[in-house]
Amino acid sequence: KAGVTQTPRYLIKTRGQQVTLSCSPISGHRSVSWYQQTPGQGLQFLFEYFSETQRNKGNFPGRFSGRQFSNSRSEMNVSTLELGDSALYLCASSPHEGTQGPEAFFGQGTRLTVV
């Protein structure tokens, strides 16, 4: 079956703009988690969505938001982009809420560059 699909793979935006990233989970998976990965901070948890509801949230400013649709696809939005938002954004899908490890699979990520 198809893996986790993230689009676009690469994105260049200007400071102050906003951006929307998309994640399509594995078929049948209802949970989607988002992470930001930077060389300095590593992988940091942004939020988790399950059944269209945000279930868990990391320590990121309100400029970072997301949503999940009825087909479990999720979008992440970052408004008023800052240079420090340049990162690889990863999403992971799993069949159940809050699961990790062998049941959770990561997408290839979206590489966002803010100039």
Next chain:
Amino acid sequence: GQNIDQPTEMTATEGAIVQINCTYQTSGFNGLFWYQQHAGEAPTFLSYNVLDGLEEKGRFSSFLSRSKGYSYLLLKELQMKDSASYLCAVRDRRNSGYSTLTFGKGTMLLVSP
């Protein structure tokens, strides 16, 4: 909050054994994971420990000591394809009841011929 420490870089020779250590501090420990991430690729799950002891899976083993807040990933019979970043991640159950997965910054392993 949580604090997860692992070495930034390690080097080893093909065929050798390498141990990657991870120390953590957390208030609601609920499991420790190891992931492998090749450059430009998604992290992939390697192992999971929730009880003390050693979990073996082929060439990879992972150990956990909850009382010491310590884990290691042991890679045997190293191959060139094992060159990657190895991420230690701790699952922490919050007062809300939800669990959060916190990652270390990763250990870049370089395997040389």
